Amino acid sequence: MILLEENNLVIFETLKAKFSAAKPESVAVVAIDFDGVKYNITNPGQDKGVITLSASMRIYSDLVAHGVVELLKREYGDYLVEPEDGYDVTLRYELASLPEDKEAVAKKASLLKRNCFAAVFEKYFKMQEEESPSSEMATVHYHEEEAMYIAAQSDRVTIIFSTVFKDPDDVIIGKVFLQEFKDARKAHQQAPQVLFSYGEAPRELAGVKGVLSGDNVGFVTFVLFPRHTNPANRENTINLIHQFRTYLHYHIKCSKAYLHQRMRSKTSTFLKVLNRAKPEAMTDKDKKFGKRG
Amino acid sequence: FFSFSRLFEDLTMAATLKPYLNAVRTTLEAAMCLENFYSQRVERHLKPEVEIRSSKEVLFAPLEICRNDREKVLIEGSINSLRMSIAIKQADEIEKILCHKFMRFMMMRAENFFILRRKPLEGYDISFLITNYHTEQMYKHKLIDFIMEFMTEIDKEISEMKLCLNGRGRVCAVEYLKMFN
Numbered sequence: 001m002i003l004l005e006e007n008n009l010v011i012f013e014t015l016k017a018k019f020s021a022a023k024p025e026s027v028a029v030v031a032i033d034f035d036g037v038k039y040n041i042t043n044p045g046q047d048k049g050v051i052t053l054s055a056s057m058r059i060y061s062d063l064v065a066h067g068v069v070e071l072l073k074r075e076y077g078d079y080l081v082e083p084e085d086g087y088d089v090t091l092r093y094e095l096a097s098l099p100e101d102k103e104a105v106a107k108k109a110s111l112l113k114r115n116c117f118a119a120v121f122e123k124y125f126k127m128q129e130e131e132s133p134s135s136e137m138a139t140v141h142y143h144e145e146e147a148m149y150i151a152a153q154s155d156r157v158t159i160i161f162s163t164v165f166k167d168p169d170d171v172i173i174g175k176v177f178l179q180e181f182k183d184a185r186k187a188h189q190q191a192p193q194v195l196f197s198y199g200e201a202p203r204e205l206a207g208v209k210g211v212l213s214g215d216n217v218g219f220v221t222f223v224l225f226p227r228h229t230n231p232a233n234r235e236n237t238i239n240l241i242h243q244f245r246t247y248l249h250y251h252i253k254c255s256k257a258y259l260h261q262r263m264r265s266k267t268s269t270f271l272k273v274l275n276r277a278k279p280e281a282m283t284d285k286d287k288k289f290g291k292r293g
Numbered sequence: 294f295f296s297f298s299r300l301f302e303d304l305t306m307a308a309t310l311k312p313y314l315n316a317v318r319t320t321l322e323a324a325m326c327l328e329n330f331y332s333q334r335v336e337r338h339l340k341p342e343v344e345i346r347s348s349k350e351v352l353f354a355p356l357e358i359c360r361n362d363r364e365k366v367l368i369e370g371s372i373n374s375l376r377m378s379i380a381i382k383q384a385d386e387i388e389k390i391l392c393h394k395f396m397r398f399m400m401m402r403a404e405n406f407f408i409l410r411r412k413p414l415e416g417y418d419i420s421f422l423i424t425n426y427h428t429e430q431m432y433k434h435k436l437i438d439f440i441m442e443f444m445t446e447i448d449k450e451i452s453e454m455k456l457c458l459n460g461r462g463r464v465c466a467v468e469y470l471k472m473f474n
Contacts, residue, residue: 002468169390176387176458180466191470233474240472251465258461259391259454263398266450271405273442277435 004247006239008033011053012110014041015093019102024048024095034246035059035142037113040087052084053091053109057116060088062140068119075108075115089116117242120150125229125237127152137208145212146245149205157224160205161245165216171198173252174218181220193223220244313360314441317368320356321377321437324370327425341374341424366444367417374424376410377440378417381447391454392418395447408436 010031018027026048029041036058044052060068072080072089079091091109098105120138127133131154138150149160165171178196185191195202197219201211204221222244228237332338333348342351353370367378381396383389396419403409408427410420421440428436 002465003472169394172386172390173458177462177465180459180462181470184463184466184470188467188471191473194470228473237473240469244469247465247469251461255458255461258457259394260398262450262454262457263395266395266446267399267402270399270439270443270446274406274408274439277431277439279432 002251004243004250006114006243007107007110008039008113009110011039011041011112012106015051015053015106015109016103018051019093019095019098019106027051033113034243035113036144039112040084044092049095051093051095052081053093053112054084054087055089055112056087057089057113059140059142060116062138063116063119066120066123066138068116071115071119071122079109114239114242118238121238121241122234124150124152124157125224125234128154128157128226128229129231137204139208139210143245147210147212148245149208151204155226157229158204159222159224159241160202161220161222162201162212163218163220163245163248164212164214165218168216169256170249170252171216171218173255174248177248177252178218178220190227192225192228195221195223220248309360313358313364314444316358317366317444318437318441320358320368321375321440322433324353324356324368324375325423325428325433325437327373327375327423327428329425330373339373341422342371343369343374343376344422367414374422376414376420376422378414378420379444379447380416381418381451383418383451387455387458388451391451391458392447395451395454407431 008031010029014027014029014031018025026043026046027041028043029039031039031041033039038056040054042052042054044050076091079093081090081092083090089112091112093105093109117140120140124138133152133154140148140150142148143163146161146163149162151158151160165174175198178194181194182196185193199215199217200213201208202219202221205211205219222241224237224241227233329339330342330351332340332342332345333351334345342348346352351372355367355369357365357367359365363380364382365380367376369376381392383392396413399406400409400411400413400419403411408421408423410422413420423436
C-alpha cells in the first residue's frame with residue numbers, strides 16, 4: 001500500500017456495519033486520525049436508532065474563517081447538527097430514514113476530515129480560477145508545531161508545508177525523498193512543481209508570524225497549476241494534497257523499518273559465519289558427555 | 294570528463310582493495326598469537342592487556358593500514374589480546390547515517406558476537422577485541438576469515454541500503470505525483 005486512503009477506514013467500516021445491521025445496535029467507538037483529529041461515534045441518549053459522529057480537529061478553528069461551516073452544510077446537508085460539547089463537528093444519522101445506498105452515506109461520513117480541509121483549498125482554487133488573488137495567505141496549523149500555508153496567484157496556487165523531523169536521521173532520509181519529489185516532474189509533466197528547503201523559510205513566507213526555523217525543519221512548496229485546480233480535477237488534487245505531510249512521514253518510517261529488517265538479517269548472517277569458527281569437535285564431545293551423564 | 298574521473302577512481306579503488314585486505318589479513322595473522330597472561334599489576338587478575346595498557350613490555354607496536362584518507366584499520370596487539378578498529382567508507386550524509394545505524398545495531402548485540410567491542414575507538418566506526426580465550430575456543434584462521442568477510446560485506450551492505458532508500462524515495466514520489474492529472 002503506497003498511497004494512503006483519503007477517508008478514515010475506522011469510521012467507514014463502523015458506520016457501514018451499523019447502518020446495514022438487521023437490528024439497531026448500540027455503538028461507542030473512539031477513533032483517532034492523522035493531523036490531530038479525534039472521532040467519537042455514539043448513540044445519543046441511549047437511542048439505538050440514532051448514531052452521532054462527532055469530531056474534534058486541531059485545524060477547525062483555522063478553517064472557520066475559510067468557510068468550512070458552509071462547505072459542511074453543502075456536503076452533509078441535514079446530517080449536520082450543532083456540535084456536541086467538546087467537539088467541533090457533529091453529524092447525526094437516523095437509521096430509519098437513511099437512503100438506499102447506506103454505504104455511500106458511510107463513505108461520505110468517513111471523508112469528514114478531508115472535507116474540512118477542502119474548505120480552504122476550494123476557496124483558494126476558486127480565487128485562482130477567477131483570477132482574483134488575495135494578498136492574504138491562509139495558515140492551517142495541522143500538526144503540533146507544523147503549519148500549511150496557502151496562497152493564490154492568477155495563474156497558480158502555492159501551498160507550503162512546514163514540517164519538523166524529530167529524529168536527526170529523518171532529516172537526511174527526508175532530503176533523499178524530497179529530492180526525488182523534486183525530480184519526478186521530469187518524467188511526469190502533469191505533476192505539480194515541488195521545491196524544498198531546510199532550516200530557513202522560503203521567501204514567500206517572509207512576514208508571516210510564527211514560522212518555524214531550525215536544522216530539523218523542512219519546507220516543501222507545491223506549485224499547483226490551473227490544470228490541477230480547475231473544477232474537473234479539484235477533488236482529486238484535494239484528496240492528494242491534504243495528506244502530503246502524513247504520506248511523507250509514513251514512508252520515511254516505513255523505510256526505517258525496512259532498514260532495520262535488513263540490518264537484523266545481515267547481523268544474523270554475520271553470526272552464522274562467526275559460529276563457523278567454533279570447532280565442531282566441541283559439539284561431539286558435548287554429545288558424548290551428555291549421553292553418559 | 295566527469296565520467297572518466299569517476300571511472301578512474303573506481304578502478305583505483307578496485308586496485309587498492311586487494312592489497313588492502315591482504316595487508317590486514319597478514320597483520321592479523323601475525324598479531325593473533327595470543328597466550329594466557331596474568332596481570333602484572335593486580336594479583337590473580339587477568340585482564341586484556343591491550344585495553345589496560347599499563348605494562349609497556351607486553352604491548353606490541355600498533356599498526357595502522359590506510360586504504361585512503363577515509364578508510365583505514367588500526368591493529369593494536371598485546372600478549373593476551375588484540376584490538377582491531379575499522380574506519381568505514383562514508384562518502385555522503387546518507388552513508389554516514391546508514392553506517393552509524395548499522396554499527397550501533399551490531400554493537401548493541403556485542404554479547405552475541407563475542408569478539409565485538411561495545412564501543413568503537415575514537416575516530417573509528419567499529420572495534421573488535423579478541424582475547425586468548427577466543428583463540429582457545431575458536432579456530433584462528435576462521436576468525437580471520439570472519440573479519441575479512443565482515444569488512445567486505447559492510448561496504449556492500451551500506452551501498453545496497455543506500456540504493457534501496459533511493460529506490461523507495463523514487464517510487465513514493467512517482468506514485469504520489471502521477472496521481473495528479
